[in-house]
Amino acid sequence: MNYTGTAIVGAAESTEMGKIADLTMLGINLDAGINAIKDAGLTPADIDGVACAGVSPVEVSWALGIVPKWLDGTIVGGCSFMLHVRHAAAAIAAGHCSTVLITHGESGRSRVGFLGFGGAGRFSNYTDQFEAPYGIWGPPTTFTIPALRWMKNYGITEEQLAMVAVVQREWAAMHPRASYRDPITVDDVLNSKIIAYPFRKLMCCLVTDGGGALVLTSADRAKDFPNKPVYVIGTGESSETPMVSQMDDFNYSRAFRTSGALAFAEAGITTDDVDHLMTYDAFAHTPLFALEALGFTGQGEAAAFVAERNTAPGGKLPMNTNGGGLSYMHSGMYGMYALQESVRQLRGISPSQVDGVEISVAHGVGGMFAAAGTTIMTNREP
Amino acid sequence: MFGSKRHVPTPTPDTAHFWEGTRNGELRLQRCKECKETYFPPRPFCPACHSRDVEVFASSGKATLYSYVIAERPAPGFETPYSIAVVELEEGPRMMTNIVDCPQTPEALELDMALEVKFEELTDEITVPLFKPEGGQA
Ligand SMILES: [Zn+2]
Numbered sequence: 115m116n117y118t119g120t121a122i123v124g125a126a127e128s129t130e131m132g133k134i135a136d137l138t139m140l141g142i143n144l145d146a147g148i149n150a151i152k153d154a155g156l157t158p159a160d161i162d163g164v165a166c167a168g169v170s171p172v173e174v175s176w177a178l179g180i181v182p183k184w185l186d187g188t189i190v191g192g193c194s195f196m197l198h199v200r201h202a203a204a205a206i207a208a209g210h211c212s213t214v215l216i217t218h219g220e221s222g223r224s225r226v227g228f229l230g231f232g233g234a235g236r237f238s239n240y241t242d243q244f245e246a247p248y249g250i251w252g253p254p255t256t257f258t259i260p261a262l263r264w265m266k267n268y269g270i271t272e273e274q275l276a277m278v279a280v281v282q283r284e285w286a287a288m289h290p291r292a293s294y295r296d297p298i299t300v301d302d303v304l305n306s307k308i309i310a311y312p313f314r315k316l317m318c319c320l321v322t323d324g325g326g327a328l329v330l331t332s333a334d335r336a337k338d339f340p341n342k343p344v345y346v347i348g349t350g351e352s353s354e355t356p357m358v359s360q361m362d363d364f365n366y367s368r369a370f371r372t373s374g375a376l377a378f379a380e381a382g383i384t385t386d387d388v389d390h391l392m393t394y395d396a397f398a399h400t401p402l403f404a405l406e407a408l409g410f411t412g413q414g415e416a417a418a419f420v421a422e423r424n425t426a427p428g429g430k431l432p433m434n435t436n437g438g439g440l441s442y443m444h445s446g447m448y449g450m451y452a453l454q455e456s457v458r459q460l461r462g463i464s465p466s467q468v469d470g471v472e473i474s475v476a477h478g479v480g481g482m483f484a485a486a487g488t489t490i491m492t493n494r495e496p
Numbered sequence: 497m498f499g500s501k502r503h504v505p506t507p508t509p510d511t512a513h514f515w516e517g518t519r520n521g522e523l524r525l526q527r528c529k530e531c532k533e534t535y536f537p538p539r540p541f542c543p544a545c546h547s548r549d550v551e552v553f554a555s556s557g558k559a560t561l562y563s564y565v566i567a568e569r570p571a572p573g574f575e576t577p578y579s580i581a582v583v584e585l586e587e588g589p590r591m592m593t594n595i596v597d598c599p600q601t602p603e604a605l606e607l608d609m610a611l612e613v614k615f616e617e618l619t620d621e622i623t624v625p626l627f628k629p630e631g632g633q634a
Pocket of ligand 1: 547
């Protein structure tokens with residue numbers, strides 16, 4: 115196992131979650147940022163690098179009284195924060211800065227100071243001309259389009275897709291902050307309102323308000339902080355296409371494969387070494403695409419893997435243990451919450467704590483299979 | 497079948513030939529004269545070899561159904577249910593479209609079914625390419 119030389123020493127979500135009527139998108143970034151800096155036992159003067167997505171790192175630095183030596187405003191959708199972790203690890207290793215704050219906040223539900231999901235207020239020229247005329251109205255009608263091809267190719271059933279939501283609800287039940295905690299059955303999912311065939315309401319992510327933030331510094335300082343350090347051991351990122359219709363192949367995500375392979379190679383581990391997995395679940399098929407692309411299952415095998423309860427409580431690969439975007443929360447760019455749950459599991463403090471988690475993978479998607487980011491972490495000391 | 501509020505695209509200089517084509521009943525693609533790559537959507541550079549020596553040609557308008565969803569909530573100008581599909585053109589590239597002139601049901605919309613282009617005028621300037629079952633009603 116390799117180490118990047120960087121550790122996560124502060125991690126926190128926004129003070130409130132679900133419905134936050136009194137904070138703007140920027141305000142939720144700041145609220146989460148303050149919580150993460152406190153969690154690390156630091157003050158604004160200790161932070162010298164800032165990354166965020168959708169709001170400007172200039173705004174966040176200014177509002178929190180930080181004098182940055184390094185800024186990253188990379189925004190490629192919900193996985194942007196995985197990319198920020200990767201960029202921060204490189205910047206810390208290069209000596210460009212010593213302590214980085216990564217913030218996320220979105221008013222996805224209340225739309226206070228809303229700048230558009232993923233910071234994108236309008237269509238690109240290509241999407242405007244070659245997708246928007248066909249009645250798309252957001253991720254439920256675009257992110258979902260590859261699914262039928264993949265289902266037909268591998269004989270995947272709607273019942274198997276429904277099981278993703280059922281299993282994740284079991285995890286959400288253990289989390290006091292999860293939006294939905296009541297148990298559901300496959301029938302409940304298949305009888306929920308049809309949104310865009312073959313996707314039903316309970317196969318689609320929530321729309322909520324919330325935020326989260328991380329503080330990263332060099333691993334050799336990590337033991338000086340109040341909480342158990344989480345070491346970053348592998349990182350990856352990639353992109354494929356801004357238009358879902360132009361993916362190479364609807365049976366897999368090229369960006370997932372590229373990003374995942376980079377992270378596992380950097381960490382020097384295999385999927386067998388992984389104790390806990392967070393994969394961005396915008397829709398029920400998204401984590402299945404991740405399981406296949408990252409090599410946790412063979413191509414076309416992830417749906418059966420989940421339906422057979424391998425990722426459920428007590429299963430051999432606990433996955434999306436906060437309930438995911440389907441049940442925990444989804445503000446628009448969910449990747450930050452996947453990272454937060456990985457950190458909680460590695461610190462040993464998650465409400466759904468899995469025994470003996472030493473290596474956790476957080477894998478995110480950006481846009482409609484447009485981009486990907488992967489972060490592999492451990493609590494084992496170097 | 498479409499209300500006036502349906503999203504109308506704004507052509508850009510690199511896509512003008514495409515929209516001129518649909519106005520004239522042609523579905524135009526591009527091909528690289530150096531490496532022979534056929535591609536869509538329009539751009540003045542070959543995505544495979546970066547050559548600027550590219551040509552525009554009219555496709556056959558034939559395609560197969562690659563994947564789709566059936567929207568049950570309407571976008572402006574649409575009546576539910578309606579399919580949002582990606583089709584694979586005979587020449588290779590794929591594009592988003594709607595499948596029309598057939599029931600908007602999973603039973604009628606079979607993956608890999610043969611399709612042909614049908615042009616729908618939205619405004620004087622913009623005609624969009626839709627697809628219908630091959631040999632189906634005009
Ligand atoms: Zn070429």
